[in-house]
Amino acid sequence: MSDKIKKQCPVCESRDTTVYAHTKDLEYLTSDEVYTYHNCNSCASIFIDKFPIAKLSEIYPSNYYSFKVQKKNLALRVKEYLDKRVFKKVLAEFDKKPINILDIGGGSGWLLDIIKSIYSNVNITQVVDIDENAKQIAESNGHLFFHGPIEHFESETKFDLVLMLNLIEHISDPRGTLLQIEKMMNKGGIVLIKTPNTESLDARFFKNSYWGGLHCPRHWILFSQKSFRLTVDNTGLEVSKIKYTQGAPFWAWSVLIRMQKAGWIKITKERPVMYHPLIPLLHIFFAGFDFIRGAFGAKTSQMFIELKKNGKSDQEKL
Numbered sequence: 001m002s003d004k005i006k007k008q009c010p011v012c013e014s015r016d017t018t019v020y021a022h023t024k025d026l027e028y029l030t031s032d033e034v035y036t037y038h039n040c041n042s043c044a045s046i047f048i049d050k051f052p053i054a055k056l057s058e059i060y061p062s063n064y065y066s067f068k069v070q071k072k073n074l075a076l077r078v079k080e081y082l083d084k085r086v087f088k089k090v091l092a093e094f095d096k097k098p099i100n101i102l103d104i105g106g107g108s109g110w111l112l113d114i115i116k117s118i119y120s121n122v123n124i125t126q127v128v129d130i131d132e133n134a135k136q137i138a139e140s141n142g143h144l145f146f147h148g149p150i151e152h153f154e155s156e157t158k159f160d161l162v163l164m165l166n167l168i169e170h171i172s173d174p175r176g177t178l179l180q181i182e183k184m185m186n187k188g189g190i191v192l193i194k195t196p197n198t199e200s201l202d203a204r205f206f207k208n209s210y211w212g213g214l215h216c217p218r219h220w221i222l223f224s225q226k227s228f229r230l231t232v233d234n235t236g237l238e239v240s241k242i243k244y245t246q247g248a249p250f251w252a253w254s255v256l257i258r259m260q261k262a263g264w265i266k267i268t269k270e271r272p273v274m275y276h277p278l279i280p281l282l283h284i285f286f287a288g289f290d291f292i293r294g295a296f297g298a299k300t301s302q303m304f305i306e307l308k309k310n311g312k313s314d315q316e317k318l
């Protein structure tokens with residue numbers, strides 16, 4: 001491939017990139033369109049060649065898993081328990097002071113409900129989500145709701161805690177979005193981010209069949225630790241913690257797509273990969289697998305990142 005047609009990395013601007021995969025929506029079968037993902041040999045980001053910005057309603061079908069209220073099976077209960085442990089630690093940093101929270105991609109506000117149950121001094125809770133159906137539940141639980149992508153959201157309220165869990169990989173300009181969020185935050189505020197790790201074992205192992213971390217065509221820019229740090233540079237936010245956490249969903253989706261390619265199982269529009277009966281079992285198995293590997297220092301398939309607002313964005317320094 002000549003240099004001319006090599007795609008430029010949206011994170012570090014390097015042209016030293018190679019094709020990671022050609023694939024289509026194998027999870028929800030929303031269309032037959034083939035998308036190309038490239039990976040940057042300089043910062044290890046993986047990115048889609050064209051952002052399907054105009055196709056949001058097509059690529060997020062009405063049965064999209066984060067839009068649906070899920071039954072609380074064992075895997076979800078364990079996840080909720082682990083989430084609570086993480087949030088207790090983060091919330092302790094606010095020292096019982098009153099806080100405002102913004103959950104981007106927060107759906108019905110279920111996570112805000114959990115946080116309110118463990119931190120008594122929460123003032124304003126705001127959800128931003130593209131799922132209009134979540135509005136009613138969110139508002140009935142006392143959350144403010146903005147229907148639309150984060151890029152369109154404006155707020156007079158300043159936030160102390162911003163949640164972007166499995167969100168930043170869905171947007172076309174992660175750095176621009178971080179700059180936008182930083183302006184809506186109080187000094188000392190915290191942003192919590194969960195996002196796939198391109199340097200994980202599953203990203204390498206399933207490269208030639210289908211890596212669930214691509215969540216094609218819904219994940220647009222995926223990060224390594226290096227590329228994430230580059231994205232945050234000079235935004236007024238600072239990386240205060242990065243740790244690797246289990247990425248059971250990506251393993252599970254990857255395994256099921258491989259089984260489907262081998263003809264062992266069937267994925268349909270009506271029953272996308274996320275609703276296959278093997279999913280809970282695979283989630284438990286791979287969460288355990290990543291948890292054990294993580295204990296030995298493996299860079300598992302998701303990163304959990306804490307950013308702090310230091311009050312020195314580029315604009316303020318000038």
Ligand SMILES: [Zn+2]
Pocket residue numbers: 009010011012013014040041042043044045227
């Ligand atoms: Zn790069």
